[in-house]
Amino acid sequence: MHKQISSLQNPTIKKLLQLQEKSRTRKKEGLFLIEGQREISLAAKGGYKFREIYFCPDLFSSEALENLMKGFSSEVIITEISEDIYSKIAYRGGTEGVIAVAEARDLGLCNIELDKKDPLILVAEAPEKPGNIGAILRTADAAGVDAVLIANPKTDLFNPNIVRSSVGCVFTNTIATGTTSEIIAFLKERKINIYGAALQASVPYDMIDYKPGSAIVVGTEATGLSDEWLENTTQNIIIPMQGEIDSMNVSVAAGILIFEARRQRGFN
Structure with a gap:
């Protein structure tokens, strides 16, 4: 027509x-x-x-x-x-x-299927800026992660700025949204290790073996991860920094962490 x-x-x-x-x-x-x-x-x-x-x-x-x-x-x-x-x-x-x-699609956790035995998952808690979400989705697509989970999203994922800044990667990734509690339960039910990017009780990110099922969790630049995540991580991880500041853009941090996991798992 x-x-x-x-x-x-x-x-x-x-x-x-x-x-x-x-x-x-x-x-x-x-x-x-x-x-x-x-x-x-x-x-x-x-x-x-x-x-x-x-x-x-x-x-x-x-x-x-x-x-x-x-x-x-x-x-x-x-x-x-x-x-x-x-x-x-x-x-x-x-x-x-x-x-x-x-x-639009229902992006609830109940609709996600993880085909692999040891999946690699990227979790972002409460990302506020659509541009950051788009950049995270591009990184996830480039690294071939098995799922991207958005905890407590501040905007719907069909926001035009997310579609634009992800250059369509919002459609190429397996994506779900849920509360922090729901996503933690989802990961634990599947015995997936949880690695939270945080300053507290952390080890350098490249000391972790990401080959078993792993979820890398990043929070906001302003407040980091919530206590609920910090209380439920398998291990907290940190990116050592040489400059005067102790934080970086969340999408950049996610890229460093996810590509270390991808390097360990191989690029094929």
Whole structure:
């Protein structure tokens, strides 16, 4: 089905803006927006279902649209929009002129399946900045972790800034959210070692054997991990630092720790 919208006052455009801007609307509708060809393709690869595609022919050719739509359901509604409308609903400038409306997923822990006997898991407690979450997801994708668990999230993971900053890795990782208590119980039930990045009672991160089932847990830069995590870790770990400060960006710290685990496990 192919439609056209040329007016900024069209109620459909107002609905798209609400999905873009309001977490409450995304949760109520069970829908979110994906902007950009690469991100849409990664979502399709990750098995996400699409409702609608909006494209601006001045920015995104019919040929590119045809290639993008290969394998999509014929029920997906395709709507042509003007460049004015696209610039109004686009989260960022300079993208290729295509936006999809996709169905959100339930990211509860109950929906996660760990195929490996000794999984490698990255846990982030209460990350506040969507940009940091996106960077963590990119790191997790690059390291090939088996799951990313977000404890006590401060924003929904279909926030457009997370989709953008993760360059679509929000769709390529196995992701779940839950409370700290729920995630600790999830890990302990599966006998997965818990290594918390913390200053207290810690050992250098490269002294740990990460080859058995391991969860590496990072907290916020401001407050670190909560007491509940610190009371339930197998061992706390630290990244020795040579400078004047005792903390670094959480996504950078996560990258150092996860890639040490990946190095021990091999890069194949």
